Amino acid sequence: MKRIDDRFYIAGEVSLEDIATLPTQGIAGLVNARPDGESASQPGDAAERTASESAGLTYHFIPVKVDGITEQDVKAFDEALAKTDGPVLAHCGSGRRALMLWALAEVIARRLEPSLVGDVGARAGVDLSGVEAWLRAHRPDLLRRRLARVQGFYEARTSSVQYVVSDPDTQRCAIIDPVLDYDEKSGSTATRSADAILAYIRQAGLTVDWILDTHPHADHFSAAHYLKNVLKCPTAIGTHVKKVQALWKDFYHLGDDFRCDGSQWDTLFNDGDQFKIGNLNVRVMHSPGHTLASITYVVEDAAFIHDTLFMPDSGSARADFPGGDAAKLWHSIQAILALPGDTRLLTGHDYRPGGRSVRWESTVDEQLRDNRHVARLDEAAFVSMRQERDATLPMPKLILHALQVNIRAGQLPEPEADGHRFLKIPLDRFNDVPW
Numbered sequence: 374m375k376r377i378d379d380r381f382y383i384a385g386e387v388s389l390e391d392i393a394t395l396p397t398q399g400i401a402g403l404v405n406a407r408p409d410g411e412s413a414s415q416p417g418d419a420a421e422r423t424a425s426e427s428a429g430l431t432y433h434f435i436p437v438k439v440d441g442i443t444e445q446d447v448k449a450f451d452e453a454l455a456k457t458d459g460p461v462l463a464h465c466g467s468g469r470r471a472l473m474l475w476a477l478a479e480v481i482a483r484r485l486e487p488s489l490v491g492d493v494g495a496r497a498g499v500d501l502s503g504v505e506a507w508l509r510a511h512r513p514d515l516l517r518r519r520l521a522r523v524q525g526f527y528e529a530r531t532s533s534v535q536y537v538v539s540d541p542d543t544q545r546c547a548i549i550d551p552v553l554d555y556d557e558k559s560g561s562t563a564t565r566s567a568d569a570i571l572a573y574i575r576q577a578g579l580t581v582d583w584i585l586d587t588h589p590h591a592d593h594f595s596a597a598h599y600l601k602n603v604l605k606c607p608t609a610i611g612t613h614v615k616k617v618q619a620l621w622k623d624f625y626h627l628g629d630d631f632r633c634d635g636s637q638w639d640t641l642f643n644d645g646d647q648f649k650i651g652n653l654n655v656r657v658m659h660s661p662g663h664t665l666a667s668i669t670y671v672v673e674d675a676a677f678i679h680d681t682l683f684m685p686d687s688g689s690a691r692a693d694f695p696g697g698d699a700a701k702l703w704h705s706i707q708a709i710l711a712l713p714g715d716t717r718l719l720t721g722h723d724y725r726p727g728g729r730s731v732r733w734e735s736t737v738d739e740q741l742r743d744n745r746h747v748a749r750l751d752e753a754a755f756v757s758m759r760q761e762r763d764a765t766l767p768m769p770k771l772i773l774h775a776l777q778v779n780i781r782a783g784q785l786p787e788p789e790a791d792g793h794r795f796l797k798i799p800l801d802r803f804n805d806v807p808w
């Protein structure tokens with residue numbers, strides 16, 4: 374007898390003596406999933422029913438063959454478990470059909486992710502590959518990845534795209550890469566962009582679970598801090614932001630009171646971390662190259678790829694900021710392009726080549742076919758193209774303004790004695806760069 378969880382156990386063939394001892398092992402019900410006459414030694418339906426009843430067990434006969442399980446069988450099995458007040462033992466010849474019925478019932482009731490069925494089988498030492506085949510044949514809807522609802526917001530001053538990704542079932546959402554407006558000519562800040570996101574969230578009736586940044590931006594201020602104050606919900610970024618903080622602490626000659634431990638965010642994500650937005654599954658991919666700390670959020674069928682790839686006609690992000698690395702960017706891009714071909718890719722900027730109208734969504738297949746920096750190129754060609762091009766690019770207009778704010782999770786410098794905030798601009802830290 375193998376324990377699957379507190380309420381469910383499986384076994385291969387059982388004898389009438391075994392059945393008599395089940396109540397002493399805490400079992401309240403028996404499901405017999407084995408058709409009569411499969412082996413000479415099996416007691417069979419009638420004898421097992423009598424033995425169960427005299428032991429005080431509930432008894433259900435749901436005979437199935439591996440290739441012949443019907444939806445009706447799964448339903449009957451689910452009801453048998455629901456009707457039994459206590460743990461159930463299900464058996465067949467080896468336990469495999471018993472566990473298949475259980476896994477199918479759990480998946481259909483949405484208590485178990487189809488992708489986790491294999492792990493259940495591995496833990497029990499049972500081959501459950503038949504479950505996916507069954508789902509493909511009978512319930513393909515359950516295998517389809519859930520669709521994330523994505524709303525993009527274009528911020529024209531810095532050509533940035535901000536996102537709200539939400540779960541249509543639960544109305545929970547995350548905000549990704551929100552911009553705090555800044556006019557460098559007057560030194561004015563504003564929350565117009567962030568407030569437009571808040572208005573959408575309110576109008577759509579969404580609840581915000583997360584404020585996420587993909588990387589410490591070099592061209593605009595993050596609105597994460599402002600939104601956290603309004604929404605009282607956690608902020609997050611990639612864990613390697615600590616290295617970016619250390620790098621820029623030196624550039625800005627910050628004092629020891631500036632902590633390079635990422636504590637300015639509530640959560641720091643590692644490569645492979647998983648979390649949920651409502652019922653949507655999110656997986657974090659470390660995507661360095663543009664910055665040391667860049668991450669991609671893969672939300673079901675939508676990946677927020679920030680500054681790795683732009684739209685196919687625009688190519689890719691630069692890799693020449695402190696901590697940038699063109700070869701690492703190539704590998705990060707390859708990992709993104711290894712996602713399923715219909716994955717929606719949501720980029721972090723659209724510089725509208727040729728003045729075309731703004732676009733921010735592509736797919737893996739489109740990028741593989743058309744991206745002008747990546748399609749049909751190898752790593753060496755990409756790296757030399759990127760390095761040549763980066764050598765011609767002036768620093769972003771706001772890089773020195775933005776990083777000192779963004780390494781503090783979007784918190785502006787504290788006001789000085791006169792009540793005003795000041796930015797600090799290091800001079801002559803970037804030499805030999807185009808102006």
Ligand SMILES: N[C@@H](CCC(=O)N[C@@H](CS)C(=O)NCC(=O)O)C(=O)O
Nearest residue numbers: 591592680689690691768769770771
């Ligand atoms: N002109 C823009 C340039 C911004 C910029 O450098 N953007 C980065 C992303 S943060 C990039 O990858 N640009 C690619 C390119 O310009 O080719 C500015 O001054 O803000």
Ligand SMILES: [Fe+2]
Nearest residue numbers: 590591592680
């Ligand atoms: Fe960027």
